[in-house]
Amino acid sequence: MSDAATSTPPMDVFIKGLWRDNPVFRMLLGMCPVLAVSNSVMNAFAMGAATLFVLTMSSTLVALLKNFIPKQVRIATYIIIIATFVTVVDYVIQAISLDLYMALGAFIQLIVVNCMILGRAEAFASKNSVPRAILDALGMGLGFAFALFLLGAVREVLGNGSFLGFDLFGPSFEPWSVMILPPGGFFVLGFWLLIFAYMKERSEARQQEREEAPHGG
């Protein structure tokens, strides 16, 4: 398996996290922050950036230290590494914008238990070289941020009638406020998954048709 992993071209390592193995839409990892802080585009963007930073830094460190970490305590070591970077991010966000810090609440500190980060450390960074681990982390982190953005955009536009704080529809718009409340998070993510499943099914059906056509004709 490690042979197969090292033979994929670097570009593929980067691209796969963005779409084909998207952590949110395909692997359903790290759901808690995705649902909780995607009620506006700004929050989603900040959360995506924070997660991207923690993921990249911890993957780099894990890949660097992979020969020194004993097998038995590896999970505990990864968690401590992740917790260190999360503490850094927590203090940085608090220093940059207190409003943002209040809006994200405990979810910045909860990046520690985002299963996607631990999952990438265990499944990829601990088996690959540093540059590949960085590429993988960047791809996965961007894919995560992209998914957060998709959710945040839909929820803010429908639930608040605005995008990044700018009013879109004017004063006569009646906001669909359930969308920024907790149930909206579940619904919007559910509908995105439905759309992706539909697209996948259609492209598979089309491919099947293409394969069958020469034989049939």
Added chain:
Amino acid sequence: MADDSLWFIFLNACIINNFVLTTFLGICPFLGVSGKYETATRMSMAVMFVMLVSSTCAYFINQILVAFDVEYLRLICYIAVIASTVQLVEMFMKKFSPALFRALGIFLPLITTNCAILGLALFQTFREYSFLQSVVFALGAGAGFGLALVLMAGLRERLELHDVPSIARGAALTLILAGILSLAFMGFAGIGG
């Protein structure tokens, strides 16, 4: 009703601000383990126990950290405590109830990355609960997690027998179900003002 009475804290953590359905904590096990009623109940038992132990430990650790003025170590200490509690529960179960240990399988170590547990420890610190309040808060949160998980498992077991469109099978349907459950739980929002 006073905001810090014990009964209100319990009710608040369990139903009004249900950890899973309104605060979005512990979504991963909620989506992953809610397929069968049997495993859902066992999982919630284990989570309840870990919550109780780690909340107690977190309270005392926070006292020590505040005393030494090193709050920036809080996150690292909490996660270390949770990881070791889970390890303890795992060893305990292996010794005294091997059947339950096998039934829970991979889910037991995964409790470490359950955000409901770290979230619980962080929330009780932010809200500056006393020791007794923390314990009640942990009990309420555990009960709320169990309630949501068991409700979801019941719904999903019944859905197995129904004919759903192929694109909705799996995660999408589960999420929409969770949304409807969450809507129902919003109805409790007024209790206690």
